[in-house]
Amino acid sequence: MSYVVGIDLGTSAVKALLVDKNGTVAAEASRSYPLFHEHSGWSEQKAEDWVQATIEALNELASSNGIAADQIEGISFSGQMHGLVLLDAENKPVRNAILWNDTRTTAQCREIERTLGDKLLGITRNPALEGFTLPKILWVRQYEPQAFEQAKLFVLPKDYVRYALTGELHMDYSDAAGTLLLDVAGKEWSGDVLSAFELPASFCPPLVESHGLVGTLLPEIAERTGLQASTKVFAGGADNACGAIGAGILSEGLTLSSIGTSGVILSYENDKDKDFQGKVHFFNHGKENSFYAMGVTLAAGYSLSWFKKTFAPNESFDEMLQGVGEVKPGAGGLIFTPYLVGERTPHADPAIRASFIGVDGSHERIHFARAVMEGITFSLNESVDMFRSVGKTVDKVVSIGGGAQNPVWLQMQADIFGATVVALENEQGPGLGAAMLAAYGCGWFESLEACADKFVKHAASYEPQPEAVETYKGLFRIYQQVYAQTRGMNEALVAYRG
Template sequence: MSYVAGIDLGTSAVKVLLVDKHGNVKGEASSPLDMHVAAGGVREQNPDQWVDATIEALKKIVESVPEAATSIEGMSFSGQMHGLVLLDEKRQVLRPAMLWNDTRTSAECELIRTTLGEELYTYTKNPALEGFTLPKLLWVKAHEPDLFSKATSFVLPKDYLRYRLTGALHMEPSDAAGTLLFHPAKKAWSHEMCHALDIPVSMCPEIVLSTDEVGTLVRDVATQIGVSNDIKVFAGGADNACGALGAGIIAPGETLCSIGTSGVILSYEEQDIDVDGGVHFFNHAKDNVFYTMGVTLAAGYSLQWAKDQLAPNESFEALLDGIETIPPGSRGLLFTPFLNGERTPYSDASIRASWIGMDAEHTRVHLAKAVMEGITFSLNESLQLFRQAGKTINTVVSIGGGAKNPAWLQMQADIFNATVVSLENEQGPSLGAAIIAAAGCGWAPSIDMVVKKFVRRKQEFHPVKENVETYQNIFQLYQQVYKQTAEMCESLAVYRG
């Protein structure tokens, strides 16, 4: 029996999935990660911790599935995007990694916008946001100039991990697209961006494809894990790109709805596309295709917050009991999920959440359903942007917290006006990484055929015509709330402390 290993380097843990040639998960293990959090938006990790945690998780796999020691044919990686790892001429780490959720780079984002203007989108297809890698490079350059002068290259988290496991330093397009120094459609570093902001092009690593074999495990690492050092290692992809593979998003018209702490709407693209509203445009892990992506900052977090306030000592099931009996619109109650500001389509850090239309006859279940509807309306704003750009969206694969409740899945179908699909075995980015390894090992003639073998759909939810019409009317009201409350929320910000 042959296996592949999919390694997902997340923010809170490293997860490893062991998969056989039929797409069956034969083992999984994880190792936790720590994050340094400090005032001013500091979010950092020690890159060495990623290596230690990955080796630990792989050792757990071998211990639980002993035949894996001699049967892992290949491995690949999914990784948290945007994080900055700076290396010197000896490829030693110069400082802790600045993560995707490190927000101390607002001034650097403004510098990028004022320097590039409209050319920013021309060169990168993306807006300048605090999470991206380029603002972090500029922050180090401005605040730690001596250290920056020693830097000869930078990589993203999974690429540093892969380097430590193989000795080979590369980056691939799906992660490079999130640096703001890369042009997704050209699949090349943007020399214009580097020159405009005085970042040496030589710092940008060599680009390889996600399914390219970049080496084998170094002997010392293989010995620590307890496996052969001839395991083939493939480049892998960014977590969202791998998540798309793991959800089977590989054809036109297919879209992913992922509801975790934040929410993501990710739609497959076969060509360059212009979408207004701050939508991201990144490379897919599948070669020569792309995805557009919109983000709701407080998706599942909004429901968790509501549970903490309304039902702190009860389960989610208790909180949501009876929501299917409440008609669309929660009896005239609207919720906007702006608890932490909003990303798509507003990119507004000051906006805050609202319940609109509350009266004395609303009960806890009305409030809960309104929160779920508000989250889904926010995600629908990204879908609307895609459709306005000419995209056809007929199928939405739903994963995460939004896929755990049948009433919520039906609500998504009605608000999105599309067929919503749940998965039989939801494994996310780690399965996407395993798919890349399987394709690299030649387990099927194409990555699409690996996906079709590994990803199994469970249930379909179809839009109900009368609900679609009702939600379309309510959605128009939902979109007015931001316009009516943005200035008020900005004025209230001074009282938040």
């Protein structure tokens, strides 16, 4: 049996999956690494910690019982997006990596908007947000000029790990799309953006497709991991792109609903000119010459976790939600907006906060629990609604994460989205997508779609119920009014928050 490895470089840990030709996960290994918060709003990691953790995880996989090193044909990657790794002339990091969830760069975002104007959305297809890479580059140049002077090149997190394994420097399009330096539709580094900020073209690494072969393992890495030096290494992709691949989101009409701490609605797109006016993210896909649109709910699963911690701390989620399916759609006229930590899509607003609207004396805790689940799903439906408003088809939604663990929530998603919702048999997320890129790169399949047919296995399917669909249509329009009605109040309340 032959195998590939998918490496998912996350914010708290790296996870490596060993996958066979049937898409079965034969073994997995993970290693954690520290986060550094030197100042409020800062979030950094040491690039070498990623490398060490990845090598240890690969060594554990290579030691799996009954699997010989020569059976492992290829490796690919999924990586946390946007993180800045600055390299010197010898390709060594000049400082800690600044991560996607670092928020120090608000002033640099405003500078980008002033400098580029309409070119920003026209070229990069995304607004300037603190998480993106270019604002981080400008921050280092302004506040750490000595470090910036040493920097000759930048890469993203997974690209540095791959360089450490192969000695080759590249960046794939799906990750490059999150830098604000890529011409997303043209698939090239933007000369206009680079020149606007006086950055040389040599500051950016060569671009490559996600399934592209970028090298083999260095001899010393092969020795440390227990793998063969001839093991093929493929570029990989951004975590959201790989998550989409791992869920089979590879054709028009397919959409991903992912409910973790935050929530993501991601829809496949093959039209590079589709204009969302920056209201949702628009990135290159891990599938060649394809794209995806993505909206984000900041407090998705977190809203339900907050509710449990606050109102049912000694119960399991199942106990807390017992009977939620018996509450009719609309939770008895109760609406929740999940703005506990602000919101991203469609309201990029850090000051807005959550609300329960319509509370009366007949409501019990179970009504509030259902309203929280509905509110999270309404927030995700803001993105679905926006996709449809520009002519996108959303008729099948693959649901993963916490929202896929509860049959009531899966039916709720089908009813609110007005689309068929399916769960997956064995959810492995971005790591599986990375393994699929390696499998495709190794020539196991003629296309990523053929690979998905083998690797991605659907479980239960939920169809929208016409009566519930109509109820939720009316409630959703009311939900959409709450943001504007409460925005001013929340801004006034900022002064009273501890």
